[in-house]
Amino acid sequence: MSVVLDAFSIVAIVAGLVFFLAGTVGLLRFPDAYTRLHALTKADNLGIALVVIGLLPQMDGVLSALKLVLVWLLVVLSSAAVSQLIARSVRRQERGE
Amino acid sequence: MTTLVSGVVALLLLWLALWTVLARDAFVAVAGFVVYGLLLSLLWVRLAGIDVALTEAAIGGGLTGALLLGAVGRLRGTEAAAWSERSGAGTRAVAVLLSVGVTTVLVLCVLALPEPAPTLAPQVAQNLPATGVGNPITGVLLAFRALDTLLEAIVLVIALVGVWSLAPDRFWGGRPGPRYTADPDGVLAYLARVLPPIGIVIGLYLFWAGADHPGGKFQSATILAAMWMLVQMAGLGDAPRIDNRWVRAGIVVGPLVFVAVGLLGAWTAGAFLGYPEGLAKPMIVAIEVALLPTLVLVLALLLNGAPARSADPLPSRSADPGPARSAGR
Numbered sequence: 223m224s225v226v227l228d229a230f231s232i233v234a235i236v237a238g239l240v241f242f243l244a245g246t247v248g249l250l251r252f253p254d255a256y257t258r259l260h261a262l263t264k265a266d267n268l269g270i271a272l273v274v275i276g277l278l279p280q281m282d283g284v285l286s287a288l289k290l291v292l293v294w295l296l297v298v299l300s301s302a303a304v305s306q307l308i309a310r311s312v313r314r315q316e317r318g319e
Numbered sequence: 320m321t322t323l324v325s326g327v328v329a330l331l332l333l334w335l336a337l338w339t340v341l342a343r344d345a346f347v348a349v350a351g352f353v354v355y356g357l358l359l360s361l362l363w364v365r366l367a368g369i370d371v372a373l374t375e376a377a378i379g380g381g382l383t384g385a386l387l388l389g390a391v392g393r394l395r396g397t398e399a400a401a402w403s404e405r406s407g408a409g410t411r412a413v414a415v416l417l418s419v420g421v422t423t424v425l426v427l428c429v430l431a432l433p434e435p436a437p438t439l440a441p442q443v444a445q446n447l448p449a450t451g452v453g454n455p456i457t458g459v460l461l462a463f464r465a466l467d468t469l470l471e472a473i474v475l476v477i478a479l480v481g482v483w484s485l486a487p488d489r490f491w492g493g494r495p496g497p498r499y500t501a502d503p504d505g506v507l508a509y510l511a512r513v514l515p516p517i518g519i520v521i522g523l524y525l526f527w528a529g530a531d532h533p534g535g536k537f538q539s540a541t542i543l544a545a546m547w548m549l550v551q552m553a554g555l556g557d558a559p560r561i562d563n564r565w566v567r568a569g570i571v572v573g574p575l576v577f578v579a580v581g582l583l584g585a586w587t588a589g590a591f592l593g594y595p596e597g598l599a600k601p602m603i604v605a606i607e608v609a610l611l612p613t614l615v616l617v618l619a620l621l622l623n624g625a626p627a628r629s630a631d632p633l634p635s636r637s638a639d640p641g642p643a644r645s646a647g648r
Contacts (some may be wrong), residue, residue: 299513306506 227279234276243271255312263305267298325365332358345398349387356380366635369533370456377541385548385622451600453531460535461603465592469577472610475617476570483561486626493560495623501554511553518546526611530600536607540614547619558623566616573613577606 248261274294281287332355339351356379363372394401406414443455443463450462460468480616486493501507529535550556559566580602584593594602 296517301509303506303510310506 231276231280234272238269238276238310241265241272245269256309259305259309263301266301270294270297321365325362328362328365329360332362343402345391345394346388349384349391352387353380353384356384370535371633373533373538377538381543381545382618382622383527386579389622389624400456448604449599450594452603454529454533454535456533457529457603461606462594462599465581465606466579469574469581469592472574472577472613475614475621476574477619479570479617482621482625484625490626490629492560493626494558494560494628495626496558498552498557498628499552501552505523505553507553508555509551511555515546518542518549522546526607530604536610536614540611540618543615544622545620547615548622551623558620561620561626564624566620569612569616570611570620573606573610576609580606582617 242265243298246264248265249258252258252261271294274290277290278287281290335355335358337352339348339355340353342348356375359379360372360376363369363375373459390566430496440455443459446463447453447455447458452458454459483495486495494608522539525534525542526536526539527534538569547556553559561567585591586594587593587595
C-alpha cells in the first residue's frame with residue numbers, strides 16, 4: 223500500500239514541478255507583463271496544487287494534512303490577488319496615470 | 320542528495336547577494352534582497368533552526384523588505400542624480416580595500432573556530448525544565464538571556480521614537496504616512512477583508528505555540544502587523560494618531576511589564592530578571608503577552624513612518640485627505 227502511495231506522491235510532485243517549469247519558462251520568454259503573469263499564475267497554481275496533493279499521503283496525521291491544505295489555499299488566494307494588483311499597476315503605468 | 324540541494328541553495332544565495340549589491344536599480348536590489356531572505360530561511364530550515372527560519376522569513380524578508388521598499392519609493396526622485404555622481408578613484412579604492420579586508424578577517428575568524436564549536440546547548444537542555452517552557456529558544460530568550468530580549472524591545476521603541484522625531488512640527492501628534500485609497504470593490508479590498516481573520520488566528524497560534532514549539536512573539540507580531548498594514552493599504556482603516564493615549568500605552572506596556580517582572584525578580588529571587596521558584600512559566604507568559612501589543616504596534620508604526628498629516632481633531636476624508644496615494648485601485 224505504501225509503495226502505491228509513494229508512487230502516487232512521486233508522480234503528482236513531478237507533474238507539479240513540470241508545471242512550475244512551464245510557468246518559469248513563460249515568465250522568461252513571454253513578451254509583456256500580462257502574458258508573463260498569465261503563464262506564471264496559471265501554471266504555478268496547478269503546480270502547487272499537484273505538489274500539495276502529492277505530499278498529502280506523506281503527512282503523518284489529519285491535522286498536518288489540513289495545515290498543508292490551508293497553506294495551499296492561502297498561496298492560491300494571495301498569488302491570484304497579487305497578480306491582479308500587478309496587472310492593474312502595469313495598466314495604470316501604461317496609461318500614464 | 321540533500322547536501323546537493325543545500326549546496327545549490329548556498330550557491331544561489333551567494334549569487335543573489337552579489338546581484339543585490341551590483342543591481343543598478345534600487346527597486347531591483349530590494350527585490351533581490353527579499354528573495355535572498357526567503358532562500359536564507361530555507362537554509363535555516365535545513366540546519367534545523369526553525370525558529371530562526373521563521374524570524375528570517377518574517378522579519379528579514381518580509382518586514383525589512385517592506386521598509387526598504389518604502390525607502391526606495393521616497394528616494395525615487397533622487398536616484399538618477401545619485402547615480403550620476405561618481406566618487407573619485409581614491410574613494411573607490413579605499414572602499415574596495417576596506418570591504419575585502421573585512422571579508423578576509425571574517426573568513427579567517429570562521430576558519431579559526433575551535434572544533435567542536437563552543438556550545439551552551441547541554442546546559443540549556445539541562446536547566447530548561449526549571450523554566451516550564453518546552454521550546455529551548457523561548458527558554459533562552461526569556462529566561463537565560465532575558466536581559467538581551469528586554470534591551471531588544473527597548474531598542475525597538477527607541478527606533479520608533481527616532482522615526483517619529485523626523486516629523487515636521489506642524490504634523491506632530493498627527494497620523495503617519497499617506498492616507499491610502501483603493502477601490503472598495505477591488506481585489507486589494509477583498510484581500511484585506513478575507514485575509515486578516517485567518518492571519519490573526521495564525522499569528523495568535525504562532526504566539527501561543529512559541530512556548531513549546533517553534534514560533535513566538537516576534538514572528539506572531541510580524542504577521543499581525545502585516546494584517547494591519549493590509550487593512551490600511553486597502554483604505555479600510557487609517558493609521559492611528561501618534562498622540563493617541565492607547566497607542567502610546569500599548570507601545571510601552573511590553574518593556575514596562577518586562578522591567579517590573581525584572582524588579583520583582585530582584586526582590587524575590589535575588590537577581591534582576593530572576594524568576595522565583597515555580598513561577599517562571601507564568602512570569603514568562605506575562606512578559607510575552609505584554610510584549611505582543613508593543614511589537615505589533617512598533618513594527619506596524621515603523622512601516623507607517625513619521626507623522627505626515629496634521630493633528631486636526633477630526634480629519635475627515637474630504638477635508639484633509641493628506642498626501643493620498645492610490646494603492647491598487
